[in-house]
Amino acid sequence: MAEQGLQTDFSDKLLVWYDANARELPWRMKTPDPYKTWLSEIMLQQTTVAAVKDYFLKFVSLWPTIDDLAAAATEDVMRAWAGLGYYARARNLHACAKIVAGELDGFFPASMEELQKLPGIGPYTSAAIAAIAFDIPAAAIDGNVDRVISRYYAIEEPLPQSKPRIRTEATKLVPQKRSGDFAQALMDLGATICTPKSPSCDICPLTDECSGRIRGMATALPRKAKKEKLPSRFGHIYWIENSKGEVLVRTRANKGLLGGMTEFPSSDWLRAKRPEFEAPFESEWKKQSSLVEHTFTHFHLELTVWKTRNDSTQLACRFVGREQLSDEALPSVMRKVIGVVLD
DNA sequence: AAAACGTGGCG
DNA sequence: TCGCCAAGTTT
Incomplete structure (x- = not known):
């Protein structure tokens, strides 16, 4: 037929x-x-x-x-x-x-x-x-x-x-x-x-x-509805190095955005523009000159990178050696943070 | 059922 | 530059 x-x-x-x-x-x-x-x-x-x-x-x-x-x-x-x-x-x-x-x-x-x-x-x-x-x-x-x-x-x-x-x-x-x-x-x-x-x-x-x-x-073809423009979120992220040259990282919860992946400690990522810098703890913080910009599926992210030297393990994190950093489960946005710090 | 969920390449 | 797109699934 x-x-x-x-x-x-x-x-x-x-x-x-x-x-x-x-x-x-x-x-x-x-x-x-x-x-x-x-x-x-x-x-x-x-x-x-x-x-x-x-x-x-x-x-x-x-x-x-x-x-x-x-x-x-x-x-x-x-x-x-x-x-x-x-x-x-x-x-x-x-x-x-x-x-x-x-x-x-x-x-x-x-x-x-x-x-x-x-x-x-x-x-x-x-x-x-x-x-x-x-x-x-x-x-x-x-x-x-x-x-x-x-x-x-x-x-x-x-x-x-x-x-x-x-x-x-x-x-x-x-x-x-x-x-x-x-x-x-x-x-x-x-x-x-x-x-x-x-x-x-x-x-x-x-x-x-x-x-x-x-x-x-x-x-x-095929026809599709136009996509809405993505909203932006902003935050601060912290590069904390101890006297051995190790860097503080933590593992994200096993759900949601970047679930189960390694990250550097950061503030919440808020929709409000220009969030005030809040030091996670008392230390000598230096702002990096470049921002990290990254686009996820449903929002743009702009991170201000802050660097300090401190030996106290805080924020439920762990120190890892600089050489071992590449062995971590680092998503692209976090690799951008490394790029800004090492720049 | 609509929203969440990454990243890099291309025109 | 920036929106669109790539062998979708989960909640």
Whole structure:
């Protein structure tokens, strides 16, 4: 029937293109390893391939199997993840590894439903693992697929309202065979051809049937609501060095922003502008000439950096040697603080 | 269901 | 320069 013909046409053309144009990525292999599929998919959540590559290789080198990762110390996992962002992923990753290694005999479940019960695995990731690692015809719908499908069907309704429609169409296109390749092919197409700003429709394998291109609206799709401007927050952060040259740091609570990561002691980060400097304790404080500016997902942060020399361990912190600082689970914003102090 | 949750690169 | 964006999940 016609519906089947369209589906076959789409996936056949896409897979032919994929066979000739698939990107070579460290987590792609002839025989899929569910552990590596899972690890890469968690890292790739809202994160570019370029950013993930080195982290993936580092994790596989440090922990070649799910049992190795499960046996690791949480602090080691957090510091290996440091810089990659969305740190709840690292906490969930380790929790998931412990469940799979400890309760599931080291095997990831081979169904979307069971996969989704594990921490850090949601609708997209469960489908991606099911398709790529277990060859289950699941629709892995990520940002790429949203874009490709929106354009192919010229869906003018904006995201996220169009999600159900996109899911319906994408599900119909998934082939019974090579569903893992199909999932990756769709994402490769979105990443290299059907790109957000200036898609290369002239070399797209689906260009003949793409309604968005035919109607001259591909680049404008998918439509999205404009984002509000981010608010700013301000604070003071303290570089406290003892006479041995060690620096005071502390570990953030295992929840919320930068949860489980190492930080230098700081004031609260307030929305009010120009907060007064309050010394956390009596000492000779010197203000650094440069500020630290950093943008998180939902606010800008401006930190004033203060430096002092003091030997008393305070503020529920610990002293670490300057050389050991690089071994800490320091998020990017804290590495910027180091940059300002050492400048 | 809307908001929280990082970072770096690019046009 | 700065808004947009990247293989989303959790609460």
